[in-house]
Amino acid sequence: KAGVTQTPRYLIKTRGQQVTLSCSPISGHRSVSWYQQTPGQGLQFLFEYFSETQRNKGNFPGRFSGRQFSNSRSEMNVSTLELGDSALYLCASSSAGNSYEQYFGPGTRLTVT
């Protein structure tokens, strides 16, 4: 079975721009979660989707948004980028309705200049 894939792997954006990251879960997995990883804050939960519905959201500003499609693929969008948004963004998928065993993709490294 193919693992979780994330595109693109690397991105460089300028402050004020917006960015969209994509995640394809493991086949059959219906839950997708997003995390932000930075050296200072570590791994922080952004949001989780199950069957196209956002079930949970972390403590991030409204500039961070996401969605899930009917094929379980997910996208996250960050608008009005700030320098502090530079991070590794990780996507994880789970087969269970409660996401208790999550499998991670390789991440998208976003650099904001």
Next chain:
Amino acid sequence: AQSVTQLGSHVSVSEGALVLLRCNYSSSVPPYLFWYVQYPNQGLQLLLKYTSAATLVKGINGFEAEFKKSETSFHLTKPSAHMSDAAEYFCAVLNQAGTALIFGKGTTLSVSS
């Protein structure tokens, strides 16, 4: 609210020595606990999980962890370190809603020959 604390941001061992990475959790409900490993420029790989079955959990690559409720601990061990074990290790607890992982700050393991 759930939380995890990893004691020691950096652990160094010699090849062949015992590996012990410490994790303490806080949870108002029986926890689901996880250990993940992250190699440079990669996503997180699940090492093992505790889901209220056996208290001694065996994972991949020779790692195991013991759930001790009285000590609120879930320490990760490996009898004999290998150079390939050098990586960053994260302990995590599933949130009460079952929709997000709450991670510790991580422990970097260095293995010297």
